[in-house]
Amino acid sequence: MPGGRPRTFDEDEALERAVEVFWRQGYEGTSITDLTTAMGVNKPSLYAVFGGKADLFRRVIAHYAEHDMAYARAAIAEPTALQVAQRFLRDNVVAVTLDDKPNGCLSIQGGVSCSTENQDVSQFLAASRLAGEKAFADRFRLAITRGDLPADTDPDALARFLMVVSEGHAIHAAAGVPRESLQKSAAIAEQAFKAMITR
Amino acid sequence: MPGGRPRTFDEDEALERAVEVFWRQGYEGTSITDLTTAMGVNKPSLYAVFGGKADLFRRVIAHYAEHDMAYARAAIAEPTALQVAQRFLRDNVVAVTLDDKPNGCLSIQGGVSCSTENQDVSQFLAASRLAGEKAFADRFRLAITRGDLPADTDPDALARFLMVVSEGHAIHAAAGVPRESLQKSAAIAEQAFKAMITR
DNA sequence: TGGGTTTCATACCGTTCGGTTAGAAACTCA
DNA sequence: TGAGTTTCTAACCGAACGGTATGAAACCCA
Numbered sequence: 001m002p003g004g005r006p007r008t009f010d011e012d013e014a015l016e017r018a019v020e021v022f023w024r025q026g027y028e029g030t031s032i033t034d035l036t037t038a039m040g041v042n043k044p045s046l047y048a049v050f051g052g053k054a055d056l057f058r059r060v061i062a063h064y065a066e067h068d069m070a071y072a073r074a075a076i077a078e079p080t081a082l083q084v085a086q087r088f089l090r091d092n093v094v095a096v097t098l099d100d101k102p103n104g105c106l107s108i109q110g111g112v113s114c115s116t117e118n119q120d121v122s123q124f125l126a127a128s129r130l131a132g133e134k135a136f137a138d139r140f141r142l143a144i145t146r147g148d149l150p151a152d153t154d155p156d157a158l159a160r161f162l163m164v165v166s167e168g169h170a171i172h173a174a175a176g177v178p179r180e181s182l183q184k185s186a187a188i189a190e191q192a193f194k195a196m197i198t199r
Numbered sequence: 200m201p202g203g204r205p206r207t208f209d210e211d212e213a214l215e216r217a218v219e220v221f222w223r224q225g226y227e228g229t230s231i232t233d234l235t236t237a238m239g240v241n242k243p244s245l246y247a248v249f250g251g252k253a254d255l256f257r258r259v260i261a262h263y264a265e266h267d268m269a270y271a272r273a274a275i276a277e278p279t280a281l282q283v284a285q286r287f288l289r290d291n292v293v294a295v296t297l298d299d300k301p302n303g304c305l306s307i308q309g310g311v312s313c314s315t316e317n318q319d320v321s322q323f324l325a326a327s328r329l330a331g332e333k334a335f336a337d338r339f340r341l342a343i344t345r346g347d348l349p350a351d352t353d354p355d356a357l358a359r360f361l362m363v364v365s366e367g368h369a370i371h372a373a374a375g376v377p378r379e380s381l382q383k384s385a386a387i388a389e390q391a392f393k394a395m396i397t398r
Numbered sequence: 399t400g401g402g403t404t405t406c407a408t409a410c411c412g413t414t415c416g417g418t419t420a421g422a423a424a425c426t427c428a
Numbered sequence: 429t430g431a432g433t434t435t436c437t438a439a440c441c442g443a444a445c446g447g448t449a450t451g452a453a454a455c456c457c458a
Binding site: 024025026028029030031034104108109110111112113114115116118122126127129130154156157158160161163164165166167168169171172174175176177181182184185187188189191192193195196 | 223224225227228229230233303307308309310311312313314315317321325326328329353355356357359360362363364365366367368370371373374375376380381383384386387388390391392394395
């Protein structure tokens with residue numbers, strides 16, 4: 001198979017541009033024209049390479065989860081439950097207020113509510129967030145078996161609280177609230193976590 | 200002015216139906232057809248009575264703020280800062296998990312991200328949430344002058360933390376997380392607040 | 399009963415949506 | 429150079445969008 005006419009775009013770069021557009025405007029707020037313009041990809045190529053809006057969105061979410069959510073996996077890998085929580089809260093605030101990315105979190109900005117025909121989009125995003133919550137809960141269960149957390153702590157509630165706070169920070173960041181302000185809120189959440197696990 | 204043909208809808212009831220549609224599907228995810236169907240109002244009447252999608256949305260937000268957010272004003276009216284926080288956190292969890300209303304909060308579900316041409320919608324919603332946050336901050340400033348809160352507490356940070364948690368609960372509720380689960384998370388936030396103000 | 403008035407249902411407006419087709423353009427290889 | 433392949437530009441598709449015009453239907457009042 002020899003090579004035909006060369007592409008005018010790089011597939012990975014184009015995908016990253018798509019991430020930013022969906023991140024800022026959400027799934028339904030993004031049109032194919034928005035995408036082709038930002039990605040530097042013409043319409044037929046977009047369909048040939050990425051396969052439609054819904055398929056592209058799935059690839060975008062995967063790319064985002066792998067790159068822009070790496071901090072969450074790093075936090076879970078911390079040695080103690082408290083360090084897990086601290087690092088997640090702190091790095092989350094940073095992640096939702098980066099200068100070179102849209103404010104907030106794609107998982108929420110992508111579509112917290114959708115039209116009836118796109119309910120699967122918001123449901124998919126919600127399910128993936130809850131999967132992340134479960135990862136934290138499992139991590140805290142492990143901490144309990146290790147004696148790192150008191151035996152009577154509720155790992156699910158702790159994980160939920162962390163996710164709740166991170167989601168609130170994402171909403172706040174998207175509203176334009178600066179990083180320093182969110183850090184003060186994260187510090188309060190950190191104190192709460194500390195108070196819950198030291199008895 | 201005699202009366203012409205009678206309307207087939209009640210204006211207030213129709214508005215409440217509109218609230219629910221926007222609440223579930225967001226501003227951009229809601230079509231005029233969705234609205235006319237749910238409201239029982241034909242298209243020309245919708246434009247005559249409510250004046251277009253954007254105008255209707257403004258009325259919907261106002262109706263929602265007055266009725267479905269009354270609990271927040273009631274919380275601010277509590278006698279002490281701790282009671283303000285407790286009541287807000289508890290009633291918020293209830294409000295975002297009502298059986299006869301959509302899960303979550305209209306202020307967030309309405310449109311946390313929008314297309315470029317509807318940025319004003321998400322900005323308007325974000326601004327109104329921050330206005331609510333300021334109301335809490337002012338309330339906590341008052342509490343400091345009353346000696347109800349330690350003089351060195353940060354009223355803005357406390358208010359922000361409360362709003363962050365409530366937003367997270369709204370996102371969680373919209374994802375289908377049951378009330379009881381959110382109450383455990385709210386209890387942790389309550390402990391955090393208590394720990395911050397008693398020294 | 400017959401104006402006057404208001405809302406009804408329906409058809410229509412231009413635009414944009416996601417998605418596709420047609421053919422010219424740019425490359426590799428022989 | 430010329431066949432083969434791939435991506436390019438550009439026009440096009442039916443459907444749905446927000447919004448409006450038209451005329452019939454249902455009321456009050458005289």
